[in-house]
Amino acid sequence: MLLETHRLVLRRFRAEDAAPLAAYRSDPSVARYQSWTPPVSLDTAARIVRALAEGSLEEPGWFQYAIELKADRCLVGDIGVRLHENRMQAEIGFTLAGDRQGLGYAAEAAGAVLDDLFERRELHRVSAECDARNTRSARLLRRLGFVQEGLFRQATWIKGEWTDDLVFGLLSSDRQPSCG
Template sequence: MLLETPRLVLRRFRIGDAAPLSAYRSDPAVARYQGWTAPVPLDSAVRTVREFAEGSLETPGWFQYAIELKADGCLVGDVGVCLHENLMQASLGFTLAGDRQGHGYAAEAVGAVLDDLFGRRGLHRVSAECDARNTRSARLLRRLGFVQEGLLRQASWIKGEWTDDLLFGLLSADRQPLPGTAATTG
């Protein structure tokens, strides 16, 4: 366990996560605004989970947290953090299984990661971006305190079309944790 909230454990990925990762990333609605294409075959998910498990929280680059429900130990999503070379900034992204959306899990998981990045790690800034049509992700980022800093018109060629990207930023000084989502580290 790396982080814990009242309902979630955010931990390192393990090989047993390949099947549930394949399942939620194979949902066309979940994959719609992401860089991968559904379905995600199990052999591809095994490779992805192995790569995620090798990531480091301490060095620049991507680290992927597995989001596990405490209630049943089920993997329901992931939060990715890309620590910048200066170790004072990061970018993040998140994915949640379609049947687990709308219950506050994404806010709880991303909030816990932000608390860790700004609190224990002392980062100055975290950024995020999303497809402009992904209104649920944009709404979540705003709820967590992110400020929309820009719109890149037709900036990404994804899945055969040009898409607009929304750019968000959050400074340590502006971070206000959501009630009931406090994280502990382990």
């Protein structure tokens, strides 16, 4: 376990996470605004899980937390942190299984990660981007205290179309610790 909230454990990925990861990443509604195309095979998920399990939380680059429900020890999503080379700022992104959305799990997990980044690791800034059509993610980022800093028009070519990207930022001086 790396982080814990009232309902969640944020931990490293492990081999048994391949099947649930394949399931939620194969859901077209979950993949809609993400970089991958469903379905995600069990073999592909196993490779992803092996790579994620080897990530370093303390080194620059991406680290992906597995989001597990305490109640049933079920993997329900993941949240990634890309630590900048200067170790003073990071980017976050999150994915949650479709049947677990709208229950506050993403906000709870992201709040715990932000608390860790700002309080324990003393980062100055955290940023996030999302497809401008992904109103639920944009709304969640705003609820977490992020400020929309920009709109990159037709900035990403993904899944055969140009998409607009919303850019968000949160400074340590603006952060209110979560109650998770």
